[in-house]
Amino acid sequence: QQQVKQSPQSLIVQKGGISIINCAYENTAFDYFPWYQQFPGKGPALLIAIRPDVSEKKEGRFTISFNKSAKQFSLHIMDSQPGDSATYFCATYSGAGSYQLTFGKGTKLSVIP
């Protein structure tokens, strides 16, 4: 069974600080690594994703860093805001052709004022 190991399980950051969430994977069927953001009572929503032809992708305050040799990728949230408080999931693709997403167990981020 494909595994995606995500850490930490929970994270408390002060407003304006940097939030860092890490993921390690074993295998992937497709070189595309997304992060999902989930607010309470809502479904996960795609936040940002990276292809491994680049080592970093930035969208606003959110940055993905990717290390293909180590099979690791991480999400950095700069200038964290209380509105960023949510659960974040990394994911990889398994099942060649069907492209099923296998998710990490999630990180609950709390940004305190």
Add this chain to the structure above:
Amino acid sequence: DAGITQSPRYKITETGRQVTLMCHQTWSHSYMFWYRQDLGHGLRLIYYSAAADITDKGEVPDGYVVSRSKTENFPLTLESATRSQTSVYFCASRGDYGYTFGSGTRLTVV
């Protein structure tokens, strides 16, 4: 409205009863998925479908049945509900820009 909708939003059922969770998408995406979300386990794939009349098992299929007679609908049935199936269930479809999830069904089996 375009998107993916799940119903009901909340459901309480008794052990042993059959219950069906509905999922409808408006994009005609080929691939659809059912996940369950539990504390400490994240999101786990139950079943997926590549097209109408084509379905396959995911990581945790036991106790569940799916069907897909039309591209836009992908219902999930618990044939005889058990307490271990108390969870939040998410349906998703896969488009050109990745997965889109519904808002979920919170199911409680008592």
